[in-house]
Amino acid sequence: MGGQVGDDAGQADVPGGLRVQRPLRRDPARPYPLLSLPPHRLDHPQQRLRHGCSPTRGRPEGHTTLRRLGRDPAARRERGAGPVYHDTPSPRAEDESCSEPEITPALLASQLWAESKFKTSRGEATSHVGAQGPAQFMPGTWATWGRDSDKNGEASPWDIGDAVMAQGRFMCSLIKQGKSSGYSDEPRALALAGYNAGWGRVDKYKGVPPKSFSGGETYNYVRSILADLPRFQGPGQIEIPGTGSGPDALRKAAGRIGTPYSWGGGTPAGPGLGFCDGTNGYLNGSCSASVTVGFDCSSLVQYAYWSAIQLPRVADRQYRATSHHPVSRDQLQPGDLLFWSHGSTNSIYHVAMYAGDGNVLHAPRTGKFVEVVPLSSAMPERDYYGATRP
Known part of the structure; x- marks a missing residue:
């Protein structure tokens, strides 16, 4: 409620029935697959609320269709050249744990699905420009964030354990960057945009790049990953006995x-x-x-x-x-x-x-x-x- 106690806050999902309609492929112009989400209708009521933390009626829901896009060489170069965030902690500070509550298994899983559909083989999870593994790291970026996290003697972007931990480190740093940026978009959205298009693009637009940037690719990437979260969330986090x-x-x-x-x-x-x-x-x-x-x-x-x-x-x-x-x-x-x-x-x-x-x-x-x-x-x-x- 506009800065007063009881004021509403936000997070992301769409109702069930998500349909995956996307073959695993790579566009040579972009190492990171992007997602497309038809926008929700924005026919919101204009009347102001006198009381209560919610509006007088809800918004119609759209459906989610996932497909790969990719036509922005500038974003590819920015991301592929290595870390593109600014003023973030040293990646070594992220090695042990991430204290940011926004980094959840469901978020990382939804992002991995967007990037590679969980593919780990070199033939299926290599882009035409050299992005590698389930988290689609370019070699320069992997050199910064990759570790032998599962202690098998090799730090590899193809190893699901190493890749997920590197993804988490990178995203944790970007979440922190988002929180300190002062931009209005929620930290998860800012982090996903930085992961996809480079933090330089986030700084340029002071938030998630708009639909006008690269045909809406990063905009849709962010929205689709957040919308897909329910598919990867486990059972409730509290024990609820009883029926009724x-x-x-x-x-x-x-x-x-x-x-x-x-x-x-x-x-x-x-x-x-x-x-x-x-x-x-x-x-x-x-x-x-x-x-x-x-x-x-x-x-x-x-x-x-x-x-x-x-x-x-x-x-x-x-x-x-x-x-x-x-x-x-x-x-x-x-x-x-x-x-x-x-x-x-x-x-x-x-x-x-x-x-x-x-x-x-x-x-x-x-x-x-x-x-x-x-x-x-x-x-x-x-x-x-x-x-x-x-």
């Missing part, structure tokens, strides 16, 4: 942990692009929601319960739709809805789901991700309004 609409909804929502917050983003079908309304959806002075595929607080709840229970959008409306079954704080069960307000039902600004053990699962605000946090610290304690059971 509450636990079932919580399990569904837990499958979206790590999805960005996007003001106005998300529908019952899944994550979607958001919008800015003059106050909400902004990050570092720019509209983040319009380029972030994710959920806001009420769209996540609506998605979780749909279609067993068809809740409305907007936190205060969800309270009104469920207030006939209030729940005291000491009787909370998994899936119950919790609300925060500035004083009255009309001032409810945030909704979360009880996740058990004193925790809640929610989409907190712009710049954050769907997460599990203690109820006591999810929002200001003084603003806690009550709980209901749909």
Whole structure:
């Protein structure tokens, strides 16, 4: 909510049914395969919200089609010449671990799929210009980031263990660069753009290169990898016992942990692009929601319960739709809805789901991700309004 407590944040995904339509091939003009994603429709409502962390209606969803593109020799040269980031830590600092929460197995897997479809043989995972292995490293870049990570006596871009660890080191450094850049795009998007087109292009455009850059190749590469994340995410990160609409909804929502917050983003079908309304959806002075595929607080709840229970959008409306079954704080069960307000039902600004053990699962605000946090610290304690059971 535009810099105030309970403000929406963003992350990326699209609803299921992703269709892979792409043979493994390489364009001689570019060592790194790029993906194409038909843009989501941007017919967002223009009315401003009076209350609640979500818009009055959701956005239609597009489908995802993956295919390789590649026609930008400049980006190829920039990336193939070695590290193209600026002012990043020494790669040796990344050897032991990466403390950036954005670097997840699902992100790296989705990126590897985009680069090579997990191919590791020299015949299948070598580009016409010399990019090598499942992570498609040029030799100059591999010389900087490659290690014998699996300790088999050889550091090789063809070795899946070595390649994934090098990919992770490079991406971790780029994530850090993205966070320190001040650009409005989320760090994962900035890192992917830097990996694909070179950080110089990110600096040039002060964010992910637009559709006008190289036919939209990097723009689509970034969006498609983030949209494909659900295919590579494992089971939920929390244990959810029991059956019924509450636990079932919580399990569904837990499958979206790590999805960005996007003001106005998300529908019952899944994550979607958001919008800015003059106050909400902004990050570092720019509209983040319009380029972030994710959920806001009420769209996540609506998605979780749909279609067993068809809740409305907007936190205060969800309270009104469920207030006939209030729940005291000491009787909370998994899936119950919790609300925060500035004083009255009309001032409810945030909704979360009880996740058990004193925790809640929610989409907190712009710049954050769907997460599990203690109820006591999810929002200001003084603003806690009550709980209901749909």
